[in-house]
Amino acid sequence: MVSAYVRSGRFHDAINCFYLFLLTSGVRPDSYSFPSVLKACGNLVDGKKMHCWVLKLGFEWDVFVAASLVHMYSRFGFLSAARKLFNNMPVRDMGSWNAMISGFCQNGNAAEALEVLDEMRLEGVKMDPVTVSSLLAVCSQSDDSLSGMLIHLYVIKHGLECDLFVSNALINMYAKFGSLGNAQRVFDQMEVRDVVSWNSIIAAYEQNDNPIIALGLFNKMQLIEIQPDLLTAVSLASIVAQLSDCQSGRSVHGFIVRRGWLMEDVVIGNAIVDMYAKLGAIDSARTVFEGLPVKDAISWNSLITGYAQNGLASEAIEVYRMMEEHKEIIPNQGTWVSILPAYSHVGALQQGMRIHGRVIKNSLYLDVFVGTCLVDMYGKCGRLDDALSLFYHIPRMSSVPWNAVISCLGIHGHGEKALKIFNEMLVEGVKPDHVTFVSLLSACSHSGLVDEGQWCFRMMQEEYGIKPSLKHYGCMVDLLGRAGRLEMAYNFIKNMPIQPDASVWGALLGACRIHGNYELSTFASDRLFEVEPENVGYYVLLSNIYANVGKWEDLDKVRSLARNRGLRKTPGWSSIEVNNKVDVFYTGNQTHPKCEEIYNELKVLTTKMKSLGYIPDLSFVLQDVEDDEKEHILTSHSERLAIAFGIISTPLKSTIRIFKNLRVCGDCHNATKFISRITEREIIVRDSNRFHHFKDGICSCGDYW
């Protein structure tokens, strides 16, 4: 009975059953029941108590029972207790060694496990399939490919390859290391394969971004009538998400529901939540999440990430708030990595800093993922200095934190500094990847560093053998175009070895907007509407160009073109965080509780601005209306409402941080310069493109934007 409970994972029931038996029946347990119940204890916590019972009933000389105790203690990481028992063992068989080693392996304690292994070798005891399987698992967990390969050599030398467990462990290990060839070779050599073998090889391809081969293997597995289990389904969910196959997603969901697995195991539920989120069906993800009988931290993390990745940052923040209300759910590293990007996205600095505090409390501040998210958060919330000093305190062996800090410097317009940090990266021996160069090129383009950008683009290909992607090309067009070299940018596009996409033509069109090139903008927009006719942003951009040069008929044409395609202008909004709360303003907003005060403040400001020489630039208004009306439209732009709200709601002369979902309008940019001078405040505006730091009537970007 006890062992039946253990096999089905009901450890509490196993232990309770054992105690009931012990205390009521008066019959001595035998040497078979103790090992089972000790295994249950190893999965929970009260092993000490059970150890007492072993001693009380005189079972400590039983080899099996003693080995179980050793395993339990080494699994908890109680080195000395395990060792003491081990040294006192009457007989040391293979099982005792394995008990000790596997305990450490299951604990993730690779170093200890390998130490015991050395000892075992010194005593002339050879590894058996059990030892090997345990060790291979821990090598893959701890990324120790060297030890893993050595063990594989041992396996070949001693003919252990034919063992099912050993082969399965090898497939898993090679999958973890990304060597799919080796994993496949082991799989092909196997004479007998069980469901674990199939799951392992399917997961190998699925986890290494090869969903098509993974799916093929799944079909093969069904053909030879191996029944898929829960773990197969977990891989399957990820496969269909990678293939963005919504319909198959629904089938996988149905398959799992029919088998009742969704109610049985939280892991598969989480996998389905993640699958729907990745397929963009965030509402389905929410529904599955709500229906889960048990939710753990990963369930919550998956939903938060799902919202954040679908661009729904406020929903992600709301879900995190709900998660905090469930005291029994303890947020972990994954939670911070899910929620921090959402805070970055809306500029919720104060809330992000609260997370920073918790991260330090949980000693997770040295985690590369969390550290990178924090750097990104500080950078994107306008605290560049904090982002930089934090960067130097987190591990930076991989390119990931470097990419984040370079990108932050770029959006703040510090191109030179970004290049300097890139140089530091090379000096420290960190290899740049394709993301590094996207960050770097965009940093150059924001700062007008044309030559440096071209140098980076060449170096990327010649020294690092990275083939430029559309993102890189887009950055280059932006770099040349912004700097006014429109002809060069256009020739650059013509010479591209791959088909330019909308982002590339969009960069050219954006440059035309800045430099007012009517002819080229017409040409660029024609190409643009061929490849991406449904992006409303480009119609607005083109309207801006036409309005600027007074081509009202052309503007009307663009408008009706967009209208005929059923497109509506993305509403502009700006947000500001005051007292841990994010307020959002839409252009022309009349519903905010402080609405009247905001418009009054703007009226007062505008008068002062005009006396200092501010002239509204009416060319930024797309509507063909009277000048008075145009001026009013400019004044009610969302960024201006947010700034005015900031002025009346925060202490005098304190810094104001604004977020805008689209690009800041040129007139608002000019106006903010005046406002910063009048109110003696630093005003930091982050728009969809970059940061603008306004202070004493000037902007850090030097109007290069």
Next chain:
DNA sequence: CCTTTAAGCG
């Protein structure tokens, strides 16, 4: 008695 496969995040 001791052995293999699990979901989220840059």
